[in-house]
Amino acid sequence: MSDLEVRSGHDEPIPNPGLQEHQYRPQDVDPKQARRTERQISAMFLVAAVLFVGFCAVYVFVDADETFLGWSAQNFGFGFTLGGALLLIGIGIIQWAKKLMGDHEIVEMRHSAASSAEDRTAVLADINAGLDESGIGRRPMIVRSLGVALGALGLPALFVLRDMGPLPYGHRNTVWKKGMRVVVDVTGEPIKPSDLRVGDLVNAEPAAFFETDDEGKPLFHGTELLQAKSKAAVIVVRMRPESIRPAKGRENWGIDGILAYSKICTHVGCPISLWEQQTHHLLCPCHQSTFDLADNGKVVFGPAHRPLPQLPLALDSEGYLIATRDFPEIVAPSYPRLAHDQKKLDEQA
Amino acid sequence: MRFSVRKLSTRRRHRFAGPLVLLLGLVLAGGVYAALAPSPATAEQDTAREVEAGRQLFEIGCASCHGLNAEGIETQRGGNFGPSLIGVGAAAVDFQVGTGRMPMAQTAPQAPRKKVAYDAEEIKQLAAFVASLGPGPAIPGDDYTDIDSASIEDVREGGEIFRTNCTACHNSVGAGGAMPNGKFAPDIRDVSPKHIAEAMITGPQQMPGFSDDIITPEEKRNVIAYVKTLKDSPSYGGLGGGSLGPVVDGVFAWFIGIGGLVVVAVWIGAHGTRVKKK
Numbered sequence: 198m199s200d201l202e203v204r205s206g207h208d209e210p211i212p213n214p215g216l217q218e219h220q221y222r223p224q225d226v227d228p229k230q231a232r233r234t235e236r237q238i239s240a241m242f243l244v245a246a247v248l249f250v251g252f253c254a255v256y257v258f259v260d261a262d263e264t265f266l267g268w269s270a271q272n273f274g275f276g277f278t279l280g281g282a283l284l285l286i287g288i289g290i291i292q293w294a295k296k297l298m299g300d301h302e303i304v305e306m307r308h309s310a311a312s313s314a315e316d317r318t319a320v321l322a323d324i325n326a327g328l329d330e331s332g333i334g335r336r337p338m339i340v341r342s343l344g345v346a347l348g349a350l351g352l353p354a355l356f357v358l359r360d361m362g363p364l365p366y367g368h369r370n371t372v373w374k375k376g377m378r379v380v381v382d383v384t385g386e387p388i389k390p391s392d393l394r395v396g397d398l399v400n401a402e403p404a405a406f407f408e409t410d411d412e413g414k415p416l417f418h419g420t421e422l423l424q425a426k427s428k429a430a431v432i433v434v435r436m437r438p439e440s441i442r443p444a445k446g447r448e449n450w451g452i453d454g455i456l457a458y459s460k461i462c463t464h465v466g467c468p469i470s471l472w473e474q475q476t477h478h479l480l481c482p483c484h485q486s487t488f489d490l491a492d493n494g495k496v497v498f499g500p501a502h503r504p505l506p507q508l509p510l511a512l513d514s515e516g517y518l519i520a521t522r523d524f525p526e527i528v529a530p531s532y533p534r535l536a537h538d539q540k541k542l543d544e545q546a
Numbered sequence: 547m548r549f550s551v552r553k554l555s556t557r558r559r560h561r562f563a564g565p566l567v568l569l570l571g572l573v574l575a576g577g578v579y580a581a582l583a584p585s586p587a588t589a590e591q592d593t594a595r596e597v598e599a600g601r602q603l604f605e606i607g608c609a610s611c612h613g614l615n616a617e618g619i620e621t622q623r624g625g626n627f628g629p630s631l632i633g634v635g636a637a638a639v640d641f642q643v644g645t646g647r648m649p650m651a652q653t654a655p656q657a658p659r660k661k662v663a664y665d666a667e668e669i670k671q672l673a674a675f676v677a678s679l680g681p682g683p684a685i686p687g688d689d690y691t692d693i694d695s696a697s698i699e700d701v702r703e704g705g706e707i708f709r710t711n712c713t714a715c716h717n718s719v720g721a722g723g724a725m726p727n728g729k730f731a732p733d734i735r736d737v738s739p740k741h742i743a744e745a746m747i748t749g750p751q752q753m754p755g756f757s758d759d760i761i762t763p764e765e766k767r768n769v770i771a772y773v774k775t776l777k778d779s780p781s782y783g784g785l786g787g788g789s790l791g792p793v794v795d796g797v798f799a800w801f802i803g804i805g806g807l808v809v810v811a812v813w814i815g816a817h818g819t820r821v822k823k824k
Binding site: 220221222223226291295296381382383384386388389391392393394396397398399400434468469470471472473474475476478480482485487498 | 703706707710711714715723725726729749751752753754755756757759760761765814818819820821822823824
């Protein structure tokens with residue numbers, strides 16, 4: 198008597214219907230059909246082999262800069278041959294398994310996943326013997342000192358992780374200083390107020406990034422330039438003077454509606470230059486912090502909670518835009534010791 | 547002194563006689579040409595006709611929002627139905643009308659690109675009319691749009707300017723991006739060089755302007771050449787997907803790609819041909 202027959206007794210709420218009658222596949226009943234399927238599968242495998250050779254042909258004969266339907270012809274060829282060959286092998290194996298391999302239903306009965314009672318007792322006995330021999334219960338000092346040692350393992354990790362970057366503090370100054378010209382980024386051209394119309398935007402940099410020393414070497418280069426740029430980059434915008442509401446002490450920081458603000462978002466420091474000329478809103482692409490540049494860079498939306506630092510502008514004797522001083526506020530993403538650094542910056546001024 | 551026929555005839559072999567006759571002939575021809583040739587004032591009359599035709603089109607199609615004299619119409623709350631067009635120049639008209647943004651179909655956060663309502667001649671007339679209201683940027687010429695003359699170095703420089711000034715809103719390949727309150731920076735890959743140049747010069751809608759003093763016409767041409775190079779370069783990864791980057795590609799591959807494979811595997815397991823025969 199098998200398991201199946203035992204369980205189909207009258208104690209079940211619904212009588213066991215038993216297994217369905219086996220239905221045969223075309224290949225099981227018709228040897229001709231079986232042979233045809235076999236041929237089909239072999240053909241797939243052989244075509245796959247040809248495609249693998251085709252892959253090598255593409256590698257040798259198709260140049261890297263040729264295109265096919267706007268795609269790279271070489272990449273397309275690689276994908277078509279290799280992908281096609283693997284797909285054909287996959288389809289072939291599935292066909293083989295489903296159409297030709299053995300086809301009969303198997304019933305596997307469920308049973309408890311737990312080990313037998315003897316096994317469990319034996320394992321517990323082993324563990325207890327081990328605990329007993331190690332003396333964990335009797336020698337608490339060893340256990341506690343091991344705990345201290347393993348806890349101290351975390352200390353090297355702290356030191357190593359700290360080296361991943363300088364801790365953010367002391368970001369007080371940028372390269373801007375009194376009299377430095379504001380120049381167009383990329384080209385380094387100085388800017389006259391007449392160059393800007395209402396609604397215009399200039400991504401600008403301090404002139405120092407385009408200057409050279411006595412030997413003709415640039416003042417800033419490499420990593421140093423990138424780091425200085427990441428603090429000193431500004432955007433210069435022009436609005437109607439009557440739409441600007443300068444805070445007390447900032448009345449003369451602009452020239453006829455031309456204002457300069459830091460390009461570094463005060464939230465996490467993304468470069469920010471999505472300027473809506475009609476709303477006077479500057480939007481950060483990272484987390485949608487929005488600053489109103491007509492209102493002293495005030496945060497009007499988003500996670501930033503400090504206004505955007507403003508660079509006070511003036512004109513030099515030749516009529517070009519210059520900064521009258523460095524940023525009075527810290528240009529950086531917000532960080533724990535910012536208030537402390539800001540106090541130092543105020544004392545310095 | 548009197549010239550008798552005899553005197554003339556005795557001097558006909560004088561060494562200055564030939565040049566003198568030539569000079570007389572030239573003066574005569576010039577005089578006749580000046581008297582009969584079409585007068586140069588016609589070009590001015592053409593412009594005047596164009597402006598007049600533009601005014602008529604404007605009064606029908608634009609004045610309801612921009613005012614009969616293009617002075618703009620203010621709302622009671624200080625906003626406007628349509629801004630003043632005095633001084634916006636022909637470039638702004640050619641961009642707004644030439645890309646179908648104007649006339650607007652409805653009030654919306656932003657006027658989108660749509661089917662162009664006027665033909666080239668009418669756009670020219672409208673532009674001439676608005677240009678006649680006050681000085682403003684003209685429709686950009688070849689120095690902005692002749693991108694074939696840009697060398698590889700020019701394109702490289704254009705790329706640097708593009709990445710500094712444009713990518714924040716328009717995406718690193720010009721595919722566009724979202725802005726607050728239902729606004730968006732449009733896809734610029736299929737925009738004609740002339741219209742890209744006009745957008746940079748005039749700063750349409752929320753887009754800031756980039757004046758020729760800050761980014762010169764040649765630099766604008768280089769930027770356009772760079773954008774077009776991006777579009778023409780083959781897509782080595784197959785479908786571009788707006789070049790949004792590996793995170794988007796990964797999400798697509800893991801959820802759509804592998805999810806699809808699971809569905810296919812289940813389908814294969816559940817299907818197969820069976821026959822009634824034994």
